[in-house]
Amino acid sequence: MTEGLTLDGAMVTGAERFSTFEVRITPDAAEVDRIYMGLSRAGEGYVLYGPALKAEGYSTSLRFDDASDDVAVPAVDAVDGYVFFGPADHVTDDAHGAFIADPELSAELAAPIRDAFRSSMEFYQARLNLDLDYHPAVIASVDSPGPAIFRGDVTDTGVISVRFTGDSWRGAEAFLAPFVWHETFHLWNGHGIQNRDGESAxxxxxxxxxxxxxxxxxxxxxxxxxxxxxxxxxxxxxxxxxxxxxxxxxxxxxxxxxxxxxxxxxxxxxxxxxxxxxxxxxxxxxxxxxxxxxxxxxxxxxxxxxxxxxxxxxxxxxxxxxxxxxxxxxxxxxxxxxVTFVNDPGAGDLLTAALFHIARQNCSNGSYGFYNDPGALRLDGADCGPLSGEPIIDTVEGFDPQQQSAAMFNAVQARCAASLPIRYQARDGRVLEAVCDSPLETPEVWAISEAPSLRR
Ligand SMILES: [Zn+2]
Missing domain, CATH: 1.10.390 (Neutral Protease; domain 2)
Known part of the structure; x- marks a missing residue:
């Protein structure tokens, strides 16, 4: 802060009149909820949230000085949303928009984001045939400070930010492209356009x-x-x-x-x-x-x-x-x-339906569940009669619940229909007998057997 002036909350005050002041800001230390980051890193560059610097009652504009080798994207109206400033080699631009990332960023992360951005921009532009007011950009980084492992957001400058914390994106590759396709559509239906029912609907x-x-x-x-x-x-x-x-x-x-x-x-x-x-x-x-x-x-x-x-x-x-x-x-x-739907519950649906149906009848305080750890299915719930104590379960009615959930489901369904107890073989050697005297319904989980083409 400029000498002689104080920054208290959102207010700058001084004993004398002043017309200029300096504030030094550092990158935010944490991702907080759905709040935009004020300043974050993207490789060797920075991402600044312009509205955080807007002065109340004044018109505010941003200008980037003192960085002859650096670039700012977007170059105009940057104060209305995110703006990237940093090395020019982080930015690759074409007719559809700019892709911004550290050139050192792993291609396994950068490529799906860049490709989805390019193809979604091109596709929506062609189908909607509406020009955007801005030249969009997507920024990919692994520099989020956490604790959230991922955060993606879009601002009114047409900048989409995709931030991961370190290596947290590994294993999430399949979800990158759908995420980008979703966000780029918001460039048309969410930013620079008024949506009256954004909150209520x-x-x-x-x-x-x-x-x-x-x-x-x-x-x-x-x-x-x-x-x-x-x-x-x-x-x-x-x-x-x-x-x-x-x-x-x-x-x-x-x-x-x-x-x-x-x-x-x-x-x-x-x-x-x-x-x-x-x-x-x-x-x-x-x-x-x-x-x-x-x-x-x-x-x-x-x-x-x-x-x-x-x-x-x-x-x-x-x-x-x-x-x-x-x-x-x-x-x-x-x-x-x-569109024809057929009922086609998967292995996990059947497992959950059977175990929850029995738990509902045996756990008196209504709190129960299970941990589906590989090779060791463990029940959860304290007031569950014979099923209390978090036992690891090897079989239910003779079937491995993790490997043979359909056969287990059928066996449990038949036993419940006859109001017979359900036998759980615990890993510690005990056989636990749980009550079941209400019919177990097959869960309704629809799959599509026929549908018109999704190509548009
Ligand atoms: Zn959305």
């Missing part, structure tokens, strides 16, 4: 980005179609699980993964309905919404989205329902649109 902009990332990557040959389908099946199941336990459909969905799951399902239904009616499809729908939003003072919101759909749209069964969601109706409507 986040499923609209998040669902659109999520669905765009799935069908976009499939259409651009960046992801196999069957992966796209299983991603949509997962989202449908996630939404069903999330809404099963509450009344009131989407009005209650404000945070967590249900925003993305239900949001993507809604966009999928809308896409299929429009295509079926010969009224375009997902990208022409969003091109229209976003073009109109730019031309109006109100931006866009749920009203514009719903108005664009057929009057009888099945989306209304999710968005306008105030009671219990009628999944059988939604499923039937999707069948009419060419």
């Amino acid at each position: 986040p499923w609209l902009h998040e669902g659109a980005a999520e669905y765009a990332s799935i069908i976009g990557a499939v259409s651009a040959n960046a992801r196999p179609e069957d992966q796209g389908r299983s991603a949509l099946a997962q989202k449908t199941n996630g939404c069903r699980r999330a809404l099963a336990s509450r009344e009131g459909g989407m009005s209650s969905v404000r945070s967590g993964s249900s925003v993305y799951d239900c949001g993507a399902l809604i966009q999928w239904i809308a896409d299929l309905e429009l295509q079926n009616a010969g009224q375009g499809a997902f990208f022409s729908l969003w091109a229209d919404i976003l073009r109109d939003a730019r031309a109006s003072d109100d931006g866009y919101g749920v009203t514009e989205f719903m108005t664009a759909l057929p009057a009888s749209s099945a989306v209304r069964l999710l968005v306008e329902e105030e009671g219990e969601i009628q999944w059988d109706q939604i499923r039937a409507r999707m069948t009419d649109l060419g």
